[in-house]
Amino acid sequence: MIKNISNLGDAALYCDFGNEVNKETNTEVIKYFKSIQFTNIQGVNNLTPSYNKLIVSFDLRKTNFKDLKKIIENLNVVESKNLENKKIEIPVCCEEKFSLDVKRLEEKLNINREKIYENFFKKEFFCYMTGFIAGMPFLGDLDINMRAKRLETPRVKVPKGSVGLTEQFANVYTYESPGGWNIIGNTPLNIFDSSKEKDPNLINPGDTIIFKKISNDQYQNYNE
Amino acid sequence: MINIKITMNKNYFDILRAGVNTTFQDRGRKNLYHIGIPFSGVMDYRNYLLANGLVGNKNGDPVLEFAFQGPLLKFFGDKINIAITGEVNFTIKKKGNLIKGNCYQSIVLDNGDELDILSTKNSVYGYLALGGEIDLKYQWSSCSINTKANIGANEGKKLGTNQKINFLKINKDLNSKKLNHINTRIEKIRVIKGTNFDYFSEEAKNIFFTKEFNISKLSDRMGTRLEGPKIENVVDTNIKSEGLVKGVIQIPADGNPIIMLSDHGTIGGYPKIGVVISADYDKLVQLSPGSKIKFQKVELSDAETLFKLYEMETQNLISQIK
Numbered sequence: 001m002i003k004n005i006s007n008l009g010d011a012a013l014y015c016d017f018g019n020e021v022n023k024e025t026n027t028e029v030i031k032y033f034k035s036i037q038f039t040n041i042q043g044v045n046n047l048t049p050s051y052n053k054l055i056v057s058f059d060l061r062k063t064n065f066k067d068l069k070k071i072i073e074n075l076n077v078v079e080s081k082n083l084e085n086k087k088i089e090i091p092v093c094c095e096e097k098f099s100l101d102v103k104r105l106e107e108k109l110n111i112n113r114e115k116i117y118e119n120f121f122k123k124e125f126f127c128y129m130t131g132f133i134a135g136m137p138f139l140g141d142l143d144i145n146m147r148a149k150r151l152e153t154p155r156v157k158v159p160k161g162s163v164g165l166t167e168q169f170a171n172v173y174t175y176e177s178p179g180g181w182n183i184i185g186n187t188p189l190n191i192f193d194s195s196k197e198k199d200p201n202l203i204n205p206g207d208t209i210i211f212k213k214i215s216n217d218q219y220q221n222y223n224e
Numbered sequence: 225m226i227n228i229k230i231t232m233n234k235n236y237f238d239i240l241r242a243g244v245n246t247t248f249q250d251r252g253r254k255n256l257y258h259i260g261i262p263f264s265g266v267m268d269y270r271n272y273l274l275a276n277g278l279v280g281n282k283n284g285d286p287v288l289e290f291a292f293q294g295p296l297l298k299f300f301g302d303k304i305n306i307a308i309t310g311e312v313n314f315t316i317k318k319k320g321n322l323i324k325g326n327c328y329q330s331i332v333l334d335n336g337d338e339l340d341i342l343s344t345k346n347s348v349y350g351y352l353a354l355g356g357e358i359d360l361k362y363q364w365s366s367c368s369i370n371t372k373a374n375i376g377a378n379e380g381k382k383l384g385t386n387q388k389i390n391f392l393k394i395n396k397d398l399n400s401k402k403l404n405h406i407n408t409r410i411e412k413i414r415v416i417k418g419t420n421f422d423y424f425s426e427e428a429k430n431i432f433f434t435k436e437f438n439i440s441k442l443s444d445r446m447g448t449r450l451e452g453p454k455i456e457n458v459v460d461t462n463i464k465s466e467g468l469v470k471g472v473i474q475i476p477a478d479g480n481p482i483i484m485l486s487d488h489g490t491i492g493g494y495p496k497i498g499v500v501i502s503a504d505y506d507k508l509v510q511l512s513p514g515s516k517i518k519f520q521k522v523e524l525s526d527a528e529t530l531f532k533l534y535e536m537e538t539q540n541l542i543s544q545i546k
Contacts, residue, residue: 006419007416007524008418008419008469008472008496008499009416009469009471009472009499009500009501009502009527010416010499010501010502010524010527010528010531011469011502012469012499014419019464021464033258045254045255046254046255046256046257046258046263046469047255047257047258048257048258048466048467048468048490048491049258049467050464050465050466050467050491051464051465051466052464052466053466053467054467055257055466055467055468055469057257057469060502060528060531061535064528065524065528129258129465129491130258130259130260131257131258131259131260131467131489131490131491132260132465132489132490132491132492133260133372133373133489134259134260134261134373134375135259135260136260138465174260175373175374177372192259192260194363194373194374194375194380197363197364200259201259204259205258
């Protein structure tokens with residue numbers, strides 16, 4: 001349930017679902033996100049679901065905070081079972097040239113790389129949100145012993161397809177971008193395809209993700 | 225013979241110099257924040273509408289947006305109506321004669337004429353509307369170029385020298401149109417309290433609304449960084465990442481405000497001290513590096529009224545184009 005709706009500026013609603021970061025709270029956010037999408041409310045021009053907040057942006061020429069707040073408060077919310085979430089497998093190659101920060105992680109976490117990869121690949125991840133850059137999924141949750149901070153100095157360029165870890169989350173850099181996550185491998189799979197107008201994102205909030213380790217040969221031959 | 229005729233009918237511009245940050249922009253693309261794609265679109269919406277109005281284009285048609293130094297273009301074809309809005313120095317070379325250009329008035333270009341957009345004066349963005357339908361790639365119903373995600377026309381990249389601008393159609397109406405308009409500079413940016421307003425000390429809040437800030441050189445279509453007195457955070461310099469909208473003022477750990485602009489990242493994890501009101505956005509984006517500004521606190525109801533007035537003023541300007 002939404003705990004509170006306030007305004008973020010004069011053209012957005014800030015729906016607060018609490019401060020916890022967990023699957024239950026995030027599923028509530030996603031339920032509201034999808035319900036508003038289905039409802040097609042006059043004037044709404046963007047929705048941004050995140051861990052525990054949902055921002056509803058609108059065109060101030062067409063509606064206003066007070067009217068929209070009333071509509072959201074009285075919304076028919078979809079059931080969790082109707083969310084149509086997918087299960088997706090992401091191939092990852094962890095060759096040295098791709099695992100840019102595994103050495104750093106070994107030092108910070110005090111676990112050897114074999115164990116880091118073992119923990120990572122046995123985990124089933126949940127997609128909390130996508131964004132920051134187009135299509136980037138925020139996946140959780142890593143075990144407590146796998147949680148490291150961001151790089152002190154972010155990289156100017158993180159290669160496309162890089163798989164990174166920070167705190168309780170994993171992500172995939174959908175294209176080359178600046179960034180500070182600990183990079184442990186690279187996927188040959190295209191996670192964001194801007195030529196697809198309908199579903200450019202491979203991974204969407206609510207989806208389940210499993211990473212699968214592949215060899216360098218499999219990586220090189222993946223898109224052939 | 226046939227070849228010559230085809231060449232004659234084809235209308236295009238040669239880009240002899242692209243300028244520093246020249247892109248095609250329109251109203252931007254909606255409903256994509258959730259996958260990480262921002263609105264984009266023109267930075268200064270009012271000047272965009274006025275440019276299109278002056279050449280008889282439809283509301284929503286793309287324009288060329290340029291920052292600081294604009295492009296040098298040479299026209300080939302029959303005749304085309306163009307107009308420039310903003311505060312822009314430009315010249316037109318017609319058959320060897322150099323003519324100083326005036327903003328807010330349509331100009332007919334003939335075959336071989338050159339349009340040289342030299343600079344924006346005490347502002348950042350200028351707009352060039354071309355009377356006709358430009359041949360551009362649309363993505364999600366918008367041709368707006370997002371250079372960070374490489375989305376939109378021109379493969380999502382800034383325009384380059386030696387490229388061409390082709391047309392599908394040229395507007396038949398070449399009548400001269402004009403508007404008397406002077407852009408005013410904003411000194412106080414009006415702001416609504418942000419969702420993390422209480423993360424900041426009383427002194428920091430006071431500094432934010434009373435002291436002067438400088439627009440830094442680190443400003444682009446994604447955001448503008450400010451320099452000035454540091455804003456001290458007393459709760460946490462990070463929040464769990466959440467959605468952003470344009471106009472949000474974030475304060476990272478270094479205490480220097482960053483204002484999110486049209487190409488902003490869709491989520492962020494810095495506390496939000498405030499949000500610039502919609503009525504002041506067009507004027508905010510025109511503040512060039514080195515400009516000094518102050519923030520003024522307003523309530524939501526004031527912001528809504530101010531936006532209505534701003535919209536009325538814009539519509540009034542459009543109706544004065546004659």
